[in-house]
Amino acid sequence: MRLQRQLAALSTRSTFIVAQGSGHDVQPDRPEIVIDAIRRTAEEAANR
Numbered sequence: 001m002r003l004q005r006q007l008a009a010l011s012t013r014s015t016f017i018v019a020q021g022s023g024h025d026v027q028p029d030r031p032e033i034v035i036d037a038i039r040r041t042a043e044e045a046a047n048r
Contacts, residue, residue: 015040
């Protein structure tokens with residue numbers, strides 16, 4: 001996970017989210033996390 005954190009740190013506008021309880025296929029394992037991340041991204045884009 002260290003490399004993923006380093007990658008996220010390359011951008012000042014990045015967000016690093018750990019989807020606890022999911023495997024490699026986050027969308028069906030934790031859809032609420034994916035939906036929330038998409039909503040936040042859309043809101044941030046709309047407010048720019």
